[in-house]
Amino acid sequence: MRDAAVTIRDVAQAAGVSVATVSRVFNRPDLVTAALRARVLTTAERLGYVAYGAARALASGRSRAIGAIVPTLDNQVFAVCIDALQQRLDAHGFALLVASAGYDAARETREVRLLLERGIDGLMLVGAEHPPAVWALLGRRAPAVPAVVTWTSAAADIPVPCIGFDNAAAARRIVAHLLELGHRRIAMVAGPTVGNDRAAARVAGVRAALAASGLTLAPPYLSERPYTVPDGHAAALALLSLPDPPTAIVCGNDHLALGALAGARALGLSVPRDLSITGFDDLDFAAYAEPPLTTVRVPAAEMGQRAAEYLAAAAIGPAPLLGTVLEAPVMLRASTARPPSRLPAALRPPRCDRPASALR
Amino acid sequence: MRDAAVTIRDVAQAAGVSVATVSRVFNRPDLVTAALRARVLTTAERLGYVAYGAARALASGRSRAIGAIVPTLDNQVFAVCIDALQQRLDAHGFALLVASAGYDAARETREVRLLLERGIDGLMLVGAEHPPAVWALLGRRAPAVPAVVTWTSAAADIPVPCIGFDNAAAARRIVAHLLELGHRRIAMVAGPTVGNDRAAARVAGVRAALAASGLTLAPPYLSERPYTVPDGHAAALALLSLPDPPTAIVCGNDHLALGALAGARALGLSVPRDLSITGFDDLDFAAYAEPPLTTVRVPAAEMGQRAAEYLAAAAIGPAPLLGTVLEAPVMLRASTARPPSRLPAALRPPRCDRPASALR
């Protein structure tokens, strides 16, 4: 395969020095005389020498590669994080191996193993909830492979530092906003909570805020749906066809909220006049939705950057960080307002003198 | 670093066999007796043995890793492609190294070098236009590292296969649709075309379609903007404040279109009654925008999958593929309609008896 590739030996020979010197020119340039260094560099350039990472990793014991596993890259919020992670890692000379686990614990374990096999020097994970096998795998190498967990701040029982935000608190704040506006019938369309501590924390936060006002959250006011726009649409339709429809719908993320917005529109409802809707993530379409979406801004890029800084450092020496809680502010926009004083016309039971189709 | 890591030698010793046998158990299991194989596997499992990729790569000459460089992961369309690429690669036992080049040729060259250094067995690139250094680097290893170029179908002068679609044709079709509806004043908000053959091809396509109807495209009807929502907003505002505003705006991607939609709304225009707007990409918010966006569906996931299949194959043996042109259908939705019969009220020059603010 790499038959004709230029190796360090070729460079050494062409420059009339030893391989050790060539190696030093690239790794510890300060140890080599300026003149020699220049000669080697020139020769290397001329020959088109590209050091072979595998050999380097094998000899030095570090791969200068970091792994990251996200639930999916389909969701822009994770993609943004990965983008930031990669750029920052790049600045430190690390490469990024990505894998997506699709919200599946078994697949995640598999990916961790694969990444470890690749000799990664660090690993970024999303969320606090991971199969025990993951932690076991991580600890196997000695010393254990440095890892960070993002998207969460609850560092409770996990053996690695967190760089994230408080999902529950953010959910609480957005519900508090709704309560202040006067809403009492507040429903939630959550993401799937099994194996997903972030989704669960958001539900818990909503529930806590409601409880503080003597309200509760339970099906059918609480529904769990995959994080997609069509699911948000369907969920909103279901909620709004309830005999006692909510005046506000809290969505687990912006995709669900965008769908809910469309659902409300399909029913002839005006948001926020007839119904308030909130999202979570603050993706770039959120501020430009119709109406602009009140949502929680998730510091995706910043998590990526901080994770990169931490992992780059931890790959070299001992880890200087234990936990970081980032801000996740509520972005108040036009999709929330005071609840309507009475049931919106579009939701009222059909009467004989009006076309029943309004309810569809 | 990897002091206490379990090596193949540990497994061999514990299982009472030679390292060669252990290696064979994992790579050519058919060459080992079932009984022995089982014994080795059990021992490996018990010891928690994880083969070290770097050593493997060094000894075998292949890293089983593929690289991918995209302009940015911020744009969902690329993230979707990468997600598909990774999943498919995973099925073939390959890992994925990603990097983003931020539409910057120098940065891209750097990333290619870095990836090559990592010993990748294949590389996915976006678009046909790349600095010569990239091709040089790719050919340096012998045989050359297999590469694919996505997002384009114009395989003209590039030395690697393409898996993509015809940007110009898609743009032509969407403009044809507009022309059929009766539009004559058609403007375009394009992405930055320098160093970006896709953006340039879209402009060319629009121009070709217009030319076929005796129309032309030039500033101020043509403006280039970064691919962001706010830029689409600003561009639409600029276009609509022209003395002779367009009745349709073709946008280089969905982000620009979403911004344009918001811009039109801000001016009090109703889309599509007063103005038609089209996008490109068909991101998941497009169908749920208000109004739903007429756009071109870019086969992002499919390009990722096909690139994975090709690269996985090419990494093993000779490449079985030369070029694939995928469909990029126009999705007709509600953001396009016949042009208004006369200048919309909101765009008419202010008169003394109406508030001038309508124009802002």
Next chain:
DNA sequence: CGGCATTCTGAAAGCGGTTACATTCTTCGG
């Protein structure tokens, strides 16, 4: 101008696997 501390540079031993080749063990045909 010699001796010693200080730099630089080179030789060579791995790093943890893979794999060509040698060796040993089976299995049969003659």
Next chain:
DNA sequence: CCGAAGAATGTAACCGCTTTCAGAATGCCG
């Protein structure tokens, strides 16, 4: 029952680079 072909396993030579250690070159001081 012997010998050879064939199957299974072991031996050891790399893969390309880093890094320790020793030796050569240089600079400084007395």
